Amino acid sequence: MNNPALFTWITLCCWIIFICCWLALRNRTRENIQFRTNRQRWLAATGYVLIFTGLYLPLLTGARLLPAWWSLQATGVLLCIAGIGLCIWSRLLLGVNWSGGVAAKRDHELVTKGPYRVVRHPIYTGFLMALTGTSLVTGGGAAIVVTVVCALGLYLKITREETLLNELFPGAYAAYRQRTRKLIPFLL
Template identity: 45%
Template sequence: MTTETWLKTGIDLAWKFVAVYWLWHAWGNKATLRTEGWLTQSLLYWAPLVVAFVLLGPGEWFGHSWLREGIVPHVVPVFAVALLLVVAGATLACWSRHLLGRNWSSVVQVKREHELVESGPYRWIRHPIYTGLLLMFAGSALDVGDVRGILAVGIVLVSFGWKLRAEERMMQATFGDRYLRYRQRTAALIPGVW
């Protein structure tokens, strides 16, 4: 097996680990008090993720279209950086998911006896799961090395932007001034940037 193959396999394994971790820990969450409608969830959150995953799929799916225009060289150092980003993102996302515990939801919701988690990465970032997933998508886009990778990351970023704004409104309504103070001392996704 070549070094390139090992690195690409590592990227695939990181994504599979996150998927299994998410499915395993999806059971036993607290009961829901408030949630967004299914149409909003489907159009603004799930559909963009599906499109992004398709864009990062096998290049053969896109033939010789402009989506396959290479923008990053397909060399081992690039694949190594891609793996580093994906593993860092997977680590951050899983750690953050673990800290949320039974408060977690895949959609914008408030749970019964919802708790505001402010430990671990939540000390600096209000939405570290999104940050972790964005790192994973960025690493996968780098691995793909085509225009379609940038498009996939852009789609996910816009989707997460909508979702985090909705979450922030719901958390503000739930926790009031406490959330406002938390918001003032933390970044939404990237400390010092956003």
């Protein structure tokens, strides 16, 4: 049975859970050594609004680029659920070391357990999985563009993060990079 509204609601609930977890955990971190400006915070918030608008725009316009096949939408729901689950698991493991921006924390620790044993940026992996899954469910061109732009933006952010982590953990981070991938296990 094909029920696109149910698939859409499931992805929306996943994103609501994601947002609630991020809001609940946002102040449970160590003190930043480098602080984010108010401008950076507002840009991040605006970015999220644009992301979610783009993801769910097809619901308002009715314009789908992708076919509304049950199998495609079911795959999208599974990707979204798995992606949000990976994001939350990774965020909980990162704990007090998490930062919304690229910033060092006081007494920063290198986390290498759980999904961090396989990929260095599992929150981004999960986020991209959830974006891709939601795009498959809503099927809009804007959702696909948002997913691609976010992937490119996160890839650039990873470069800055890896430079910082290499400075914070000389030798240890290089060894960690040798045995893990950036985003996709066994590939990238």
